[in-house]
Amino acid sequence: MTIGLFDPLLDKSIFFSFDRSGYRRHASGFDADDLDISMGGKVCVVTGANSGLGFEVARGLAAREATVHMLCRNAVRGEEARTAITDEHGNTDVHVHMVDLSRLGSIRRFAEAFAVPQLDVLVHNAGLLPLDRELTEDGLELTVATHLVGPFLLTQLLREKLSGARIVFVSSGGMYSKRLDVGAMFSNEGDYDGVAAYAMTKRGQVVLAELLADELVTIGATVNSMHPGWAATKGVEHSLPRFWKMMRNRLRNPEEGADTALWLAVAEQVEGRTGEFWFDRKPVPTHLMRRTREDKLERRRLWDMCESYANAPTAPTATIGSTLDERQETENGS
Numbered sequence: 001m002t003i004g005l006f007d008p009l010l011d012k013s014i015f016f017s018f019d020r021s022g023y024r025r026h027a028s029g030f031d032a033d034d035l036d037i038s039m040g041g042k043v044c045v046v047t048g049a050n051s052g053l054g055f056e057v058a059r060g061l062a063a064r065e066a067t068v069h070m071l072c073r074n075a076v077r078g079e080e081a082r083t084a085i086t087d088e089h090g091n092t093d094v095h096v097h098m099v100d101l102s103r104l105g106s107i108r109r110f111a112e113a114f115a116v117p118q119l120d121v122l123v124h125n126a127g128l129l130p131l132d133r134e135l136t137e138d139g140l141e142l143t144v145a146t147h148l149v150g151p152f153l154l155t156q157l158l159r160e161k162l163s164g165a166r167i168v169f170v171s172s173g174g175m176y177s178k179r180l181d182v183g184a185m186f187s188n189e190g191d192y193d194g195v196a197a198y199a200m201t202k203r204g205q206v207v208l209a210e211l212l213a214d215e216l217v218t219i220g221a222t223v224n225s226m227h228p229g230w231a232a233t234k235g236v237e238h239s240l241p242r243f244w245k246m247m248r249n250r251l252r253n254p255e256e257g258a259d260t261a262l263w264l265a266v267a268e269q270v271e272g273r274t275g276e277f278w279f280d281r282k283p284v285p286t287h288l289m290r291r292t293r294e295d296k297l298e299r300r301r302l303w304d305m306c307e308s309y310a311n312a313p314t315a316p317t318a319t320i321g322s323t324l325d326e327r328q329e330t331e332n333g334s
Contacts (some may be wrong), residue, residue, distance in 0.1 A: 016034070018170040018173050018229040019250040026280035027259075034267045034281075043119050044205060047071040047101055047154070048126030051083040052172055052233035056258035057123050057265065059084075064266060071099040071110070071126070101126040101138050101150035104310065111157035116205035119161045122267045124151040125170040130241035133192035140309060143194075144185050147201040148208060148302075153310035162221045167212065168264045169225035171277075176287070180294035182301040192275035194239070200276065202227075204302055206277055206286055207294065211303050213275035222274035224264050229279065231257025 002123050011017040044061045048054040048071035061302060062068045062085045072078030078096040097114075126146055134142040140149055155167065157197040159323075178199045185200055206225045213223035230236075232251035237244045244251075260278050264270055276283045287293050 003022060005322055008237060014173075019107070020252045020256070021245070021250070023229060023252045023256045023259075023280060024281075026027065027256075030058045030086060034263060034269060035060075035064075037064055037107065037266045037268070038063040039120075039266060042066045042121065043069070043116055044123070045069045045071060045158075046125060047099070047151070048073075048232070050074060050077040052235060052254050053228055053231060053258040054080050054123070054125035055085075055108060056254045057261050058263040059088070059209065061121065061265065062086070062094050063089045065091060067093040068095070069114075069116075070094065070096045071101070072096055073098070073100045073126075078139070081214075102128075102140075102142055102145040103156070104138050104145075104150065104153055107150055107153050111154065111255075114158070116138060118163070120164050122155065122158065122167045123261060124154075125261070126150070127170070127172075127198075127235065129198040130234060131194045131239065133188070133194075133197075134186060139188070140310065141185070141188060141197065143197045143201045144204075147198075148185075148204050149306050149309045150201060150296065151205070152208060152212075152306040155216075156310060159216075159219070161328065162216065162219060163310035164220040165222075165271060165334065166265055167221060167223040168261050168268075169205045169209045169223070170261050171205045171209075171227045171278075172199065172202040172226045173227045174199040175206060176226070176289075176292065178203045179292040180207055180298050180302065182298055182305055183241045186305050194332060195257060198239075203292070207299055207302055208306065211276075211299065222270075222272065223279060224270070224274060224276050226260045226278040227259075228257035228260065229254070233257070240325065263299060 012089050016022055039061055044056050044066045046058045049058040050072040052234050058068050070078060070082060076099055082094050082096045092147050097110055099110045128146055130142050136142060136145045138145065180203050181200065186203065209223050209225040216223055218291060231254055232248060232253050233254055260281055264278060277286045
């Protein structure tokens with residue numbers, strides 16, 4: 001009897017799926033040729049690219065000869081990351097832009113100055129987990145701004161450059177614990193739980209990716225989301241110190257955590273696939289519990305709130321989400 005026979009049981013445990021042992025089990029079935037791809041001539045943007053998963057995605061794209069634009073909040077750390085990548089791979093076509101995804105003005109200034117006619121890959125990776133409620137200059141709670149409204153605005157402002165592009169949202173397995181509640185996310189009142197806010201906005205990213213997939217099909221762009229499992233990043237260490245202390249010997253390294261995001265960005269096997277949620281190179285359900293399922297109205301509220309705050313030009317949205325809503329209900333047995 002081989003370990004493969006126990007994979008479904010181990011995966012349901014989450015503990016033995018999201019951890020390093022889960023990655024190694026799953027990776028035993030990966031095709032090494034999937035990432036043996038030249039990205040020469042391709043132009044890629046990665047947000048939050050100076051460390052953690054974003055750095056690994058940028059590094060992986062640069063190793064495959066892509067032109068890489070790294071969007072970072074910190075100039076010094078961004079330049080250090082760029083230098084590390086160019087020194088390792090000899091690809092000097094790697095660029096750093098100072099962009100704070102939580103500040104809508106910062107995103108607009110970048111988009112206005114970004115003189116690139118065509119984008120092939122856009123990876124929404126920037127993320128954070130504040131312990132206390134923080135409001136941005138736009139009046140948004142920090143995780144909502146960084147994980148939802150900021151990526152929404154960036155995508156819409158770059159829309160004319162995204163024909164045929166691949167867009168990837170880096171979500172979190174923590175989203176499985178939360179049901180989408182747009183009112184709670186956009187409210188700045190009441191008690192604040194940073195972990196809950198993070199998980200809720202990561203749930204929101206998965207829904208937003210599905211809605212964008214439905215809209216951007218008209219320009220041939222694909223939009224998918226993924227979660228990395230439990231990865232050892234500085235963000236986890238600083239924001240979840242108890243979890244880090246307990247699990248640090250079982251956490252995936254950042255390269256393992258970033259593997260599926262990079263795979264979605266480059267692999268030929270996913271060409272044309274859109275609106276799906278992925279984990280370790282496989283599409284997975286977006287809900288593990290019936291109580292976390294949102295309805296069509298709540299999905300519409302998320303789009304409307306992002307659009308309202310971003311005030312970005314968009315295509316007509318009368319039917320956005322309808323196809324994906326129906327497909328998801330079928331897959332989830334609703």
